[in-house]
Amino acid sequence: MxxxxxxxxxxxxxxxxxxxxxxxxxxxxxxxxxxxxxxxxxxxxxxxxxxxxxxxxxxxxxxxxxxxxxxxxxxxxxxxxxxxxxxxxxxxxxxxxxxxxxxxxxxxxxxxxxxxxxxxxxxxxxxxxxxxxxxxxxxxxxxxxxxxxxxxxxxxxxxxxxxxxxxxxxxxxxxxxxxxxxxxxxxxxxxxxxxxxxxxxxxxxxxxxxxxxxxxxxxxxxxxxxxxxxxxxxxxxEFWEEIKLGANPDYLVVTSGSSANYTKEAITALNLNCHIFIPKLIAPFPERKIIEIAPKYKKLIVIEELEPYLETKVKHVIQSNKIKVQVYGKEDGITSREGELTTEKLMANLAKVLNINYEPPKVISKQIIDLIKIRPPVLCAGCPHRSTYVLIDKLLKKSNPIYCNDIGCYSLGVLPPHNTADILICMGASIPMATSISLTKPENMGVALIGDSTFWHSGIPGLANAIWKNVNILIVIMDNQTTAMTGDQPNPSATNSPLDIAKTVEAMGAKTITINPMDFNKYRKSLQAFIKDDGVKVIVSKYPCALNIAREIKKEGKTLPLAKINEENCNGCNMCIEPLGCPALTLNKKRLAQIDPTL
Ligand code: SF4
Ligand code: SF4
CATH class of the missing domain: 3.40.50.970 (Thiamin diphosphate (ThDP)-binding fold, Pyr/PP domains)
Known part of the structure; x- marks a missing residue:
């Protein structure tokens, strides 16, 4: 029914x-x-x-x-x-x-x-x-x-x-x-x-x-x-679009997706007479349509980002149907296999390959380029990951660590001043990498750095494997109770979840200690003893994402309180500035710490 x-x-x-x-x-x-x-x-x-x-x-x-x-x-x-x-x-x-x-x-x-x-x-x-x-x-x-x-x-x-x-x-x-x-x-x-x-x-x-x-x-x-x-x-x-520019187009152009947008702009700007064919259903490829229109042209141009997917399909149809048309694609320099296409790149490439006069736009003057501030990716002001990095750096200085990172905001530990990333492959790889390194390089300490969302995503099989193999590694799980990097999506560590990382890790048999990274001096001594233990050791560094704290306060209709340095207690030692690398913290004219209120 x-x-x-x-x-x-x-x-x-x-x-x-x-x-x-x-x-x-x-x-x-x-x-x-x-x-x-x-x-x-x-x-x-x-x-x-x-x-x-x-x-x-x-x-x-x-x-x-x-x-x-x-x-x-x-x-x-x-x-x-x-x-x-x-x-x-x-x-x-x-x-x-x-x-x-x-x-x-x-x-x-x-x-x-x-x-x-x-x-x-x-x-x-x-x-x-x-x-x-x-x-x-x-x-x-x-x-x-x-x-x-x-x-x-x-x-x-x-x-x-x-x-x-x-x-x-x-x-x-x-x-x-x-x-x-x-x-x-x-x-x-x-x-x-x-x-x-x-x-x-x-x-x-x-x-x-x-x-x-x-x-x-x-x-x-x-x-x-x-x-x-x-x-x-x-x-x-008919899942396709056809555009004819000019009464008697010289070229057939095959393109799709975002490349179709660059193509329309570049071809219009270059004033080329083209028949543009844009399949919307790219698999199965509309071969019969190519068989129908390609014989009308002497030149066929394929425009696409990354791999030559359309080009391979088009060439297959052309060759197996013995259609006499010259196909221009990746190897001719129409587009690259790397990176995003842009209208400017495409115009320059088309002009070169088709031998067309083309004047590229004037390069922005060096003075203007110098004025543009280059902003590398950075952990947010107040991010708790910084404190975790400072703590593990202090703890592991003499242990010759190899840091195996995972995917999350904390990957930015690769940047100075932290430099706490030596290898990163994909989601969940940190613990298996630390495991094998501990077996092949006993002179180093295999350290896995992983976030809460990634731990639940694919960290658990790696942890089970490490405990099973009884390796001597340190795992630091940075539990900020959210999937922060993609904009605060919930995961099993979210508030009110019945799941808890420390309890899970302990139940699996690893030695575990939970710390508050914002108060790390409190844990230094106990952690120094903890990391000397044999076997799999897990530090759960638990503190909410700074942006999440701000969001929650705003949700309650309250204003975010401004943090301030009490200058009377500051001696300008710089300890909260250089090792943390927080963009909100700087020294003022009196050489005392200050917090940028806009951050
Ligand atoms: S989003 Fe949260 S966890 Fe990510 S860098 Fe910002 S404060 Fe840190
Ligand atoms: S510079 Fe920072 S760490 Fe040093 S005394 Fe001032 S506030 Fe404290």
């Missing part, structure tokens, strides 16, 4: 507002919601976080269940199960977050779902906030999942809705890939009313959803056939 899914209007009465200015990420959330997604899970990560922030807002007074999970694999598995049992669902993550979810993703790509399942991934060309520059369009090559790629805020909304529809129709997960510049673009989105859609009833089907090898083989066969049908859908649905 088909059930009818009722979508209640949100308490903010959002349906009465047809157009509003939102971020690309917020538009994705609206698209998922308006198309009937009822379950959404995610782990925070820039540049994807605002998708879930908005979904959480929409869930306040609707039937949508949206929540943060402990990591991306957990979030994916939650949403996968709801999609399999018939609830339209979504999973959201940042570029590298998808790596954590790859295990369930690859299996779900094979078995499919019953309700809709949309995988939203926001890539980060230029690595503004990521540890690598992976191009997740390539996932479609081995997962065989369809992928939409929006280039504007409105398309974020429209294609999120299309992704839900396509997933529902073919009963397979559908990916929506954004990038920082689209996710964080601000633009107008026009929403369309939600439709009542029949809810899929779950009928047990272990042959399809219990992925033992015999069933998985049948699923694999079925998914290959589905992929063929999907290619037909691409042609009939």
């Amino acid at each position: 088909a059930l009818v899914q009722e979508i209640k209007p949100s308490k903010k009465n959002l349906f009465s507002i047809n157009s509003q200015t939102v971020l690309g990420n917020e538009a994705i959330a609206f698209g998922l919601f308006d198309e009937g997604v009822e379950y959404a899970a995610s782990y925070p990560g820039t540049p994807s976080t605002e998708v879930m922030d908005q979904l959480l807002d929409l869930s306040l007074n609707s039937s949508l269940i949206a929540s943060w999970s402990t990591n991306e694999a957990v979030a994916f598995e939650e949403a996968a199960a709801t999609a399999i049992t018939g609830t339209d669902s979504a999973f959201v993550c940042k570029s590298v977050g998808i790596n954590v979810a790859m295990d369930p993703l690859m299996t779900l790509a094979n078995s499919g779902v019953n309700g809709a399942f949309v995988i939203v991934v926001a890539d980060d060309p230029g690595m503004h906030s990521s540890q690598n520059e992976q191009d997740n369009r390539l996932i479609t090559l081995f997962s065989r999942l369809p992928m939409f790629e929006p280039s504007s805020v409105q398309e974020c909304y429209d294609l999120a809705r299309e992704a839900v529809k396509l997933s529902k129709k073919y009963k397979i997960p559908v990916m929506l890939r954004s990038v920082t510049r689209v996710s964080h673009a601000l633009g107008i989105v026009t929403r369309r009313p939600s439709l009542l859609t029949p809810k899929v009833e779950f009928k047990k089907n272990p042959q399809r959803f219990v992925n033992i090898p015999g069933n998985a083989r049948k699923n694999h066969h079925r998914i290959i056939e589905l992929r063929r049908q999907l290619k037909e859908e691409v042609i009939s649905s």
Whole structure:
């Protein structure tokens, strides 16, 4: 029996507002919601976080269940199960977050779902906030999942809705890939009313959803056939945009996503006559459309950031159909495999490759550049991580430590004056790295530095491994009771959570001490003895994130009290300035400490 899914209007009465200015990420959330997604899970990560922030807002007074999970694999598995049992669902993550979810993703790509399942991934060309520059369009090559790629805020909304529809129709997960510049673009989105859609009833089907090898083989066969049908859908649905500049275009240009925006600007500025083809569903690639239009041109230019995904697809179609057209791409210098594209870079590259006269914009004068203050990333004023770093530096001076860091605000310990980061790979790697270093380099102390959110995300398996191997390492867990780096999302350490890091670590069998980093002198002696013990030793350095304290005070309608130095008690010893490196603390003209009230 088909059930009818009722979508209640949100308490903010959002349906009465047809157009509003939102971020690309917020538009994705609206698209998922308006198309009937009822379950959404995610782990925070820039540049994807605002998708879930908005979904959480929409869930306040609707039937949508949206929540943060402990990591991306957990979030994916939650949403996968709801999609399999018939609830339209979504999973959201940042570029590298998808790596954590790859295990369930690859299996779900094979078995499919019953309700809709949309995988939203926001890539980060230029690595503004990521540890690598992976191009997740390539996932479609081995997962065989369809992928939409929006280039504007409105398309974020429209294609999120299309992704839900396509997933529902073919009963397979559908990916929506954004990038920082689209996710964080601000633009107008026009929403369309939600439709009542029949809810899929779950009928047990272990042959399809219990992925033992015999069933998985049948699923694999079925998914290959589905992929063929999907290619037909691409042609009939026309998920693309075509722009013709000039009466008789000289070039065919193939581009997509954010690159399409740079392309439109560069080609207009260079006054080129072009036929621009912009697929919106980039996997399966609309091959038949290329076969139809490419023979009309002598030159075909592919414009894309990062990997030559479109270029490989285009060249394959051109070669296998013996189309006589010259293709220009990465190796010709049209775009780079590294970093973000810009309109200026693209104009210069196109002019060079196509031998066009082009005068680059005048370089800003050196005096102006000198006036621009370079602001390197820095821990916030009052951040408790600084005190933890000062403490461990004092404690471990003679222990020859190798600092294995994890992902979070505390990665900034790599900067002077702290210099408490020697190796950083990915979420959860700190404890395993310290473990193996302690076994191969007994002359050094393996030290793992990890935050509370990362501990719950993927720190626990590393800790179990270290205790099991009975290694001699020090783990410092900086518990500020929030996922601070991405803007204060809750995790199992949040206030009122039944989980507690120190109790968990102790229960697992590690020696544990909890300290207040803002009062570190109190613990110095006991810690000196503590770190000399054998085995896995864990210091839980517990103090709330400074920004969170400020937010809580503001929420209560109070004004943040201004901290001041009592000059009568200050001798200008500099101890609170240089070792801490806090931007709010400086010496005044009297050579006494002062706190910048604006910070
Ligand atoms: S957000 Fe919080 S934890 Fe992160 S640097 Fe700022 S104060 Fe420190
Ligand atoms: S400089 Fe800082 S640490 Fe030294 S006495 Fe003054 S306030 Fe205290």
